[in-house]
Amino acid sequence: MAIIVTGGAGYIGSHTCVELLNAGYDVVVVDNLSNSHREAVRRVEEITGRKVAFHEADLLDKPALERVFREHKVEAVIHFAALKAVGESVEMPLEYYWNNIAGTIQLCQTMRQFGVKKIVYSSSATVYAVPDSPRPLTEDSPLGPINPYGRTKWMGELILRDLHAADPEWGIAVLRYFNPVGAHPSGRIGEDPEGIPNNLMPYITQVAVGQRERLNVFGGDYPTPDGTGVRDYIHVVDLAEGHLKALDKILTNPGYHVYNLGTGRGYSVLEVVAAFERASGRKIPYTIVGRRPGDTAVCYADPSAARDGLGWAATRGIEEMCADAWRWQRQNPEGYGNGE
Numbered sequence: 440m441a442i443i444v445t446g447g448a449g450y451i452g453s454h455t456c457v458e459l460l461n462a463g464y465d466v467v468v469v470d471n472l473s474n475s476h477r478e479a480v481r482r483v484e485e486i487t488g489r490k491v492a493f494h495e496a497d498l499l500d501k502p503a504l505e506r507v508f509r510e511h512k513v514e515a516v517i518h519f520a521a522l523k524a525v526g527e528s529v530e531m532p533l534e535y536y537w538n539n540i541a542g543t544i545q546l547c548q549t550m551r552q553f554g555v556k557k558i559v560y561s562s563s564a565t566v567y568a569v570p571d572s573p574r575p576l577t578e579d580s581p582l583g584p585i586n587p588y589g590r591t592k593w594m595g596e597l598i599l600r601d602l603h604a605a606d607p608e609w610g611i612a613v614l615r616y617f618n619p620v621g622a623h624p625s626g627r628i629g630e631d632p633e634g635i636p637n638n639l640m641p642y643i644t645q646v647a648v649g650q651r652e653r654l655n656v657f658g659g660d661y662p663t664p665d666g667t668g669v670r671d672y673i674h675v676v677d678l679a680e681g682h683l684k685a686l687d688k689i690l691t692n693p694g695y696h697v698y699n700l701g702t703g704r705g706y707s708v709l710e711v712v713a714a715f716e717r718a719s720g721r722k723i724p725y726t727i728v729g730r731r732p733g734d735t736a737v738c739y740a741d742p743s744a745a746r747d748g749l750g751w752a753a754t755r756g757i758e759e760m761c762a763d764a765w766r767w768q769r770q771n772p773e774g775y776g777n778g779e
């Protein structure tokens with residue numbers, strides 16, 4: 440029996456494939472490579488010494504999807520495939536709704552057609568409404584994403600919830616990730632953003648490797664201890680392990696389950712810079728500039744539901760996140776390169 444991983448060539452997907460293969464699952468990757476490289480899947484095979492069945496296919500291509508389900512005996516799906524750039528989603532809402540929502544619907548229709556009713560879905564802390572005061576977000580905190588990308592993630596959750604209500608045989612785990620960072624400790628796979636990174640950690644690693652001059656810190660006047668934004672960074676390997684626990688859960692307990700995946704501990708931008716400097720031995724020059732529109736002061740998880748419901752907790756700290764992000768960047772200054 441195999442697990443289909445949509446978006447398995449991407450950042451979080453590739454790390455999850457490693458953990459799945461190491462745990463003995465057969466893995467089938469479906470990815471259109473719109474934001475990733477075939478090379479990532481080759482490196483997953485290299486790290487694990489196991490083969491991945493790779494299908495370059497778009498979730499919007501129904502016949503292609505059916506071929507994949509026909510070819511493999513599929514037990515469950517882990518659904519990462521989505522477009523994820525907040526700014527781009529504001530510019531191109533139709534493309535985002537189409538890709539992320541129509542892609543999810545078509546995937547679920549095909550799953551139902553082939554009698555596969557187990558899915559782990561990538562959601563995000565971005566689905567939560569901004570709290571009035573800093574407090575850990577629980578799964579019951581009010582929702583209210585403020586950009587089209589976030590709304591696609593939320594709508595995906597609603598579709599899956601309704602699907603489960605209509606047919607309780609479905610086993611669904613919605614995972615709301617906080618801020619995934621870091622890389623596999625081998626340094627062979629990691630995050631490879633297109634162009635100028637939007638997110639903090641890849642920007643820092645590119646400064647460290649000399650590709651960018653200095654970091655702009657967005658806002659130094661937040662109501663936080665050092666005035667910079669606080670986030671719940673989580674090591675991508677911890678996150679990948681969370682997917683295996685979620686898979687165990689839905690394979691044994693059908694139902695609709697929602698879990699935050701975070702550490703429960705927030706770090707400010709300047710704390711991340713300091714941790715990265717310690718881990719890399721490189722200085723990260725920075726300038727404090729104005730706030731980025733749409734940013735909040737503080738965002739961190741209450742991860743107790745995942746601990747109680749999945750038996751999962753993040754174990755890797757900020758130093759390890761920085762050390763692993765740095766190893767990946769240092770060994771692959773151009774990411775996966777300009778190849779496939």
Ligand SMILES: NC(=O)c1ccc[n+]([C@@H]2O[C@H](COP(=O)([O-])OP(=O)(O)OC[C@H]3O[C@@H](n4cnc5c(N)ncnc54)[C@H](O)[C@@H]3O)[C@@H](O)[C@H]2O)c1
Pocket residue numbers: 445446447448449450451452469470471472473474475476496497498499518519520521522523538542561562563564592616617618619
């Ligand atoms: N990285 C984060 O910070 C973060 C945080 C919260 C949630 N998420 C969610 O986690 C998931 C994975 O994120 P990631 O950081 O690994 O992103 P990523 O861009 O590295 O991976 C997504 C993969 O999906 C593929 N893809 C996109 N649309 C597709 C389609 N229609 N058909 C087939 N393949 C398609 C892309 O080529 C890419 O390989 C996404 O759903 C994202 O919304 C990510």
Ligand SMILES: CC(=O)N[C@H]1[C@@H](OP(=O)(O)OP(=O)(O)OC[C@H]2O[C@@H](n3ccc(=O)[nH]c3=O)[C@H](O)[C@@H]2O)O[C@H](CO)[C@H](O)[C@@H]1O
Pocket residue numbers: 523525526563565589617618619637638639640642654655656657658667668669670708731732733734738
């Ligand atoms: C508005 C926005 O894009 N939100 C997305 C971003 O959230 P986040 O804003 O939580 O993540 P991020 O990595 O973009 O920023 C983390 C922190 O670093 C700060 N920062 C970031 C980059 C930089 O060059 N300088 C700097 O100071 C930023 O203001 C924030 O306080 O990423 C998340 C996943 O990881 C989700 O996808 C969010 O939807």
